[in-house]
Amino acid sequence: MxxxxxxxxxxxxxxxxxxxxxxxxxxxxxxxxxxxxxxxxxxxTSVGVLCSTKLVSFTNWPESGDAAAGYFMFCITDFGDTELETLVDHFKPVLETSGIHVERIPDQWTVLKVLMYQEPQSLQKMSWFRVNRSHQHSCPDILALVDLVLSFPASTAECESGFNTMKQVKTDWRSNLKSDMLSDLLMVQLSSPEIREYDPIKAVMLWHQDSVRSRRSDFMDHAKRVTAVE
Missing domain, CATH: 1.20.5 (Single alpha-helices involved in coiled-coils or other helix-helix interfaces)
Structure with a gap:
């Protein structure tokens, strides 16, 4: 029951x-x-900033052989202007803080489109690395915006991993860690190589040379002797 x-x-x-x-x-x-x-x-995905990021994918650009020359030039003249305006409005504070001339981006976007369609290689095979290398001097501000968009993470998995690592570092016993120390510890945890691949010699030498107090001058020689005996 x-x-x-x-x-x-x-x-x-x-x-x-x-x-x-x-x-x-x-x-x-x-x-x-x-x-x-x-x-x-x-x-x-259909409107807004995320939808406008499709601008940096060459698969979304119109192909030059899709229509007659006059109509095609009309298409590329207006292509991406709406999306570009959305991105510029959204990231304007970040761009201006970084020294980017936001007011020059629309004109540079027009110039960049013309330069891109003059490339002998198909846009489908083009990469932004090559575009940056070829047109950085003529279109620096629009390419800075493209770099910003390309830096978007594909998912939040890495962020979630960082929060999990922070919980492991800043435990109840270490709750008084200051922000600078916590940042340094997280950098070590997240960016350091695997323990099997890590060479500690540079870190040991830095610790020895930059110490406020004097270290044993023969500690490296002693370590070598111990290693040789083993």
Whole structure:
């Protein structure tokens, strides 16, 4: 009897068996709400900043052989202007802080499109590394915006990994760590090579040379002797 009562309750809430119609209705409501939540969550894929980032993918650029010359020039003249405006408005504070001339970006965008379509290589095989190397002097500000967009992480996995590492470093026993020390420890944890590949000699020499107090002058020789004996 006790097992039957426990089976009909979950976390203190009574569970009742409904008919098939009620079950189907509940499923439909759940799926509708799930679709609404996903639509709200990923709405930037069709509008907004995230949608405008498609500008940096050459697969979205119109091919030069798609239409007649006059119509094609008309297409590339307006191509990407709306997306560029969205990106510039969104990242304007960051760009200006970095010394980028935001007001020059629209004109440089037009120049860059003309230069890109003069390239003998197909845009589908083009890379932004090559574009930066070829047109950095003529279009520096628009290419800085492109670099910023290309730096977007594909997912938040690395950020989540960083937070997990921070929890391991800043435990209850080390809750008084200052920000600078915590940042240095996280840098060691996240950016250092594997222990099997790590060569500590440079770190040991830095520790020995930059110390405020004097170190043993023969500590390296002693370490070599110990290693030779082993």
């Amino acid at each position: 006790m097992k039957a009562i426990m089976a009909n309750r979950y976390e203190g809430i009574s569970l009742t068996r409904g008919d098939s119609l009620t079950l189907v209705t509940s499923q439909d409501k759940m799926l509708d709400r799930l679709v609404e939540s996903m639509t709200d969550r990923f709405q930037d």
